[in-house]
């Protein structure tokens with residue numbers, strides 16, 4: 425289950441990659457704009473503001489996220505659905521998917537299909553986290569694979585469910601698109617105030633969700649305490665802030681005008 429409030433603890437840091445991604449999308453007057461894995465819709469609404477003439481739709485598989493998005497009352501529309509089953513229409517001129525594809529196994533195949541099906545001149549923009557080798561995720565795997573958690577968590581904690589920027593670029597170039605691909609490591613400076621380590625609080629909004637769902641309350645509290653202590657050792661506080669480097673992968677593909 426996604427919890428919009430927990431996810432938005434670090435809303436400012438989480439929205440910046442979306443804005444950096446969209447800065448490289450050159451669509452002028454798109455007809456239909458789709459945000460796949462839109463979450464609670466704040467960022468989707470920025471698309472409706474940027475392109476007032478477009479029909480803007482956010483799609484997400486979480487009922488909690490779609491309920492929060494629908495309650496926003498902006499111009500964008502929101503639908504519950506699995507992006508793995510989504511297909512572009514003949515007037516889909518912009519597809520955005522920010523921080524969502526890492527949850528979708530086989531998404532690289534989807535990118536190929538979407539690029540092939542999009543109309544001439546369309547834009548496909550994606551961002552995924554590229555931090556699966558970072559200390560935060562290595563420690564998460566280490567604790568999950570230790571006793572007593574390994575039996576319950578099993579394969580739940582994934583190694584690296586994403587490609588790098590060059591891999592995605594190669595796939596979209598093969599479809600004849602022009603491609604802009606890059607990687608950025610943001611150094612988030614998180615407040616060290618509060619009882620819990622801020623990297624633990626960050627991870628609770630995303631990577632730790634499936635872990636929490638799989639454990640009972642007692643085991644979850646113990647897991648959280650163990651991981652929190654390990655995170656504090658590798659991400660120390662300095663002058664009231666914890667530096668949390670976070671690599672992200674960006675790709676913007678522009679489908680040829682003549683297909």
Ligand SMILES: C[S@@+](CC[C@H](N)C(=O)[O-])C[C@H]1O[C@@H](n2cnc3c(N)ncnc32)[C@H](O)[C@@H]1O
Nearest residue numbers: 461462463484485486489506507522523524527
């Ligand atoms: C980390 S949040 C990102 C939300 C938003 N795009 C943002 O940038 O703030 C990931 C979102 O992807 C959604 N998601 C995960 N798998 C999905 C799928 N197969 N189809 C649609 N949405 C999915 C989740 O429900 C969640 O809202």
